[in-house]
Amino acid sequence: MGALIEDAVIDNETMVERFLRMDRLPHIWCPGCGIGTALRSTIEALADMDIPQEEFAVVSGIGCTARVAGYLKLDSFHTTHGRSIPFATGLKLANPKLKVFVFSGDGDLFAIGGNHFIHAARRNMDLKVICVNNFIYGMTGGQVGCTTPTHSKTSTSPYGNYEPPFNLCFLAAAAGAVYVARWTTFHVRQIKRSVQEAFAKRGFTFIEIISPCPTVFGSRNGFPTGLDMMKYFKANSLTVAGADPRDVEIEMGGKLKVGKFVDNERPSFQDRLSEMWGDLGLEESRIVEAE
Amino acid sequence: MSDQRSVLTGEHFVNGDWACAEGGLAAGCKFFAGYPITPATEIAERMSKRLPEVGGVFIQMEDEIASMNAILGASWGGSKSMTSTSGPGFSLMMENFGLGIMTETPCVLVNVQRGGPSTGLPTLVGQADMMQARWGSHGDYEVIALAPQSPQECFDLTIEAFNLSESYRIPVLVMSDEVVGHMTEKVVVPKPEDIHLVPRRKPSVPPEEFKAFQPREDLVPEMCTAGEGYYVHVTGLTHNERGYPVVTAEAQDRLVRRLVDKIRLNADRIIRVQEENLADADVIVVSYGISARTAKSAVAMARAKGYRVGFLRLITIWPFPEKRIRELARKVSAFVVPEINFGQIAREVERCAGGRARTIAVTHAGGAIHHPGKVLSVIEEAIRVKSGSGLVEETLVLR
Ligand SMILES: Cc1ncc(C[n+]2csc(CCOP(=O)(O)OP(=O)(O)O)c2C)c(N)n1
Numbered sequence: 001m002g003a004l005i006e007d008a009v010i011d012n013e014t015m016v017e018r019f020l021r022m023d024r025l026p027h028i029w030c031p032g033c034g035i036g037t038a039l040r041s042t043i044e045a046l047a048d049m050d051i052p053q054e055e056f057a058v059v060s061g062i063g064c065t066a067r068v069a070g071y072l073k074l075d076s077f078h079t080t081h082g083r084s085i086p087f088a089t090g091l092k093l094a095n096p097k098l099k100v101f102v103f104s105g106d107g108d109l110f111a112i113g114g115n116h117f118i119h120a121a122r123r124n125m126d127l128k129v130i131c132v133n134n135f136i137y138g139m140t141g142g143q144v145g146c147t148t149p150t151h152s153k154t155s156t157s158p159y160g161n162y163e164p165p166f167n168l169c170f171l172a173a174a175a176g177a178v179y180v181a182r183w184t185t186f187h188v189r190q191i192k193r194s195v196q197e198a199f200a201k202r203g204f205t206f207i208e209i210i211s212p213c214p215t216v217f218g219s220r221n222g223f224p225t226g227l228d229m230m231k232y233f234k235a236n237s238l239t240v241a242g243a244d245p246r247d248v249e250i251e252m253g254g255k256l257k258v259g260k261f262v263d264n265e266r267p268s269f270q271d272r273l274s275e276m277w278g279d280l281g282l283e284e285s286r287i288v289e290a291e
Numbered sequence: 292m293s294d295q296r297s298v299l300t301g302e303h304f305v306n307g308d309w310a311c312a313e314g315g316l317a318a319g320c321k322f323f324a325g326y327p328i329t330p331a332t333e334i335a336e337r338m339s340k341r342l343p344e345v346g347g348v349f350i351q352m353e354d355e356i357a358s359m360n361a362i363l364g365a366s367w368g369g370s371k372s373m374t375s376t377s378g379p380g381f382s383l384m385m386e387n388f389g390l391g392i393m394t395e396t397p398c399v400l401v402n403v404q405r406g407g408p409s410t411g412l413p414t415l416v417g418q419a420d421m422m423q424a425r426w427g428s429h430g431d432y433e434v435i436a437l438a439p440q441s442p443q444e445c446f447d448l449t450i451e452a453f454n455l456s457e458s459y460r461i462p463v464l465v466m467s468d469e470v471v472g473h474m475t476e477k478v479v480v481p482k483p484e485d486i487h488l489v490p491r492r493k494p495s496v497p498p499e500e501f502k503a504f505q506p507r508e509d510l511v512p513e514m515c516t517a518g519e520g521y522y523v524h525v526t527g528l529t530h531n532e533r534g535y536p537v538v539t540a541e542a543q544d545r546l547v548r549r550l551v552d553k554i555r556l557n558a559d560r561i562i563r564v565q566e567e568n569l570a571d572a573d574v575i576v577v578s579y580g581i582s583a584r585t586a587k588s589a590v591a592m593a594r595a596k597g598y599r600v601g602f603l604r605l606i607t608i609w610p611f612p613e614k615r616i617r618e619l620a621r622k623v624s625a626f627v628v629p630e631i632n633f634g635q636i637a638r639e640v641e642r643c644a645g646g647r648a649r650t651i652a653v654t655h656a657g658g659a660i661h662h663p664g665k666v667l668s669v670i671e672e673a674i675r676v677k678s679g680s681g682l683v684e685e686t687l688v689l690r
Binding site for chain 1 (some may be wrong): 321322324343348350352353354356357358359360361362363364365366367368369370372386387390516517518519520521522523524525526527528535536
């Protein structure tokens with residue numbers, strides 16, 4: 001673990017200052033929360049790509065994770081609960097040059113926003129979706145969600161969750177994502193690499209980052225600190241590159257399969273659009289200067 | 292100025308939905324996201340055919356929630372954007388219509404009203420979303436809503452809606468209805484050079500100094516577009532001039548008061564009404580959209596009978612022409628307000644009349660338009676019975 005972290009931390013106030021709105025710090029996340037780690041790895045990925053900073057745009061919904069949009073020094077859109085993907089769809093289609101990514105929570109993207117997720121994946125919309133899965137609704141104080149493992153306790157499943165959770169990677173793959181990977185916040189370098197791979201692809205990509213939420217998930221489920229959860233990730237993560245997404249469900253106490261599960265090609269929404277209509281002349285029609 | 296391809300200059304015999312689509316295109320709309328719903332579907336169909344021809348993008352989204360969000364995203368991406376829907380879809384759009392209000396995002400939303408509540412009368416007319424247009428999203432805010440009475444106005448007012456949305460950085464509503472949307476009439480599309488368009492107010496200062504929510508003198512901020520290096524932050528949370536969230540009563544007052552004032556204080560510039568025969572009027576018929584057309588024939592019938600009846604058509608519904616109604620209330624004995632609902636706008640008229648004149652709501656549950664003869668009988672009743680003030684409802688009489 002030590003080696004991993006050392007690598008990741010080299011330098012770099014400059015990198016952080018380049019990509020964070022320093023005037024918005026301190027952030028709102030709790031001690032031990034994994035969102036900052038996920039963000040850090042994402043920033044490293046952005047910094048290491050040959051893409052001008054102004055070409056990135058980030059869209060988020062509502063939740064702890066969704067607050068990421070407010071800290072990133074990019075064109076950043078903090079929309080409504082569940083609606084980041086359709087907003088991002090409009091943004092991307094209006095300006096195809098933008099590298100649009102969505103950074104949001106599991107409840108946001110898969111409960112209230114689940115329908116948008118599957119349709120964007122089906123369309124192979126050129127969006128890079130990064131989901132921090134903390135198994136719970138963090139922002140509202142720890143309610144059961146569509147990713148909460150069976151039997152886990154939350155404020156609205158006080159006797160243990162009696163529903164099965166979504167296997168997000170399987171869902172993404174089945175709906176048509178061309179890139180699907182899962183890591184935990186223990187896998188900082190792998191997250192960085194996946195984010196870069198996702199940006200290198202055309203079409204809809206999905207990265208799930210399993211993250212500790214000691215305050216409202218861990219505290220009720222035997223991981224009172226972020227470190228406890230990280231130790232769990234370290235001890236139980238099993239990298240299975242190319243695993244069949246059907247086989248990567250999450251069960252608390254079991255092995256946590258991580259890795260890149262899908263990496264394939266099919267025409268993106270934009271590809272099909274240009275195939276039919278050419279370049280559409282959208283560049284000239286955009287509002288760039290006041291007329 | 293829009294280009295030739297976007298403006299089908301000439302005379303057309305078409306329906307109101309077609310005209311809304313063409314009005315949008317003539318205004319420079321390059322992005323449409325929508326979901327099929329009667330009686331608004333023809334707008335989406337027309338857009339799906341036309342947008343690729345003019346270098347724009349049409350996308351049919353998975354629902355109206357997505358459609359509303361997509362047009363907000365497209366607006367920040369630099370396209371003039373638009374959606375259309377009817378009752379049930381309008382309800383689904385409301386949360387994110389509010390996001391558009393809060394983030395001051397120009398775009399246009401057409402509601403071709405049908406009978407409600409719920410699935411109601413999918414193929415038949417209603418005008419019962421007028422208050423939803425005003426208050427349908429949560430929180431307090433001001434809106435701009437226009438009501439076309441003909442296919443020609445569908446064209447003209449959709450352009451106007453785009454212009455107002457850019458002038459005031461706000462999503463603008465075009466409150467059409469099933470009859471106007473499906474009625475076929477002549478629509479004259481002018482030459483591109485004769486169409487007045489309001490361009491987006493782009494930043495007048497470099498990115499380091501730019502604040503996307505810093506109002507100018509008229510309370511409206513300039514707007515940047517994603518990808519230009521402004522690193523704008525846009526949030527539905529209460530925010531400061533920089534766009535950063537500030538969750539305090541003070542920030543709330545500063546922001547929400549400005550959002551309200553930018554419309555209220557500019558209301559005189561925004562509001563448009565059509566007035567006829569008001570000078571000698573004793574009774575004024577106030578109406579809008581399709582109901583204004585039946586109202587107008589009723590007024591003509593009343594005039595022919597020698598009654599001193601005036602006609603006030605609301606082209607802008609929101610902001611409501613309060614001042615004008617107040618002035619007129621001092622001069623007349625009654626307002627007669629035919630609309631296809633149970634008095635949504637009549638109550639506004641009554642509020643502004645402030646007890647100085649009676650307001651008679653000519654109500655209708657939807658599914659058909661008012662019969663001019665029935666409106667006439669209410670006018671005659673208003674003239675006969677001079678006494679009283681406040682709101683009277685004439686539904687039952689009319690059945
Ligand atoms: C329409 C709507 N419903 C409910 C909420 C309340 N709400 C805010 S955040 C949130 C859950 C966020 O959970 P998740 O997406 O998992 O993100 P986390 O906070 O765990 O990062 C909810 C339900 C809301 N803002 N909007």
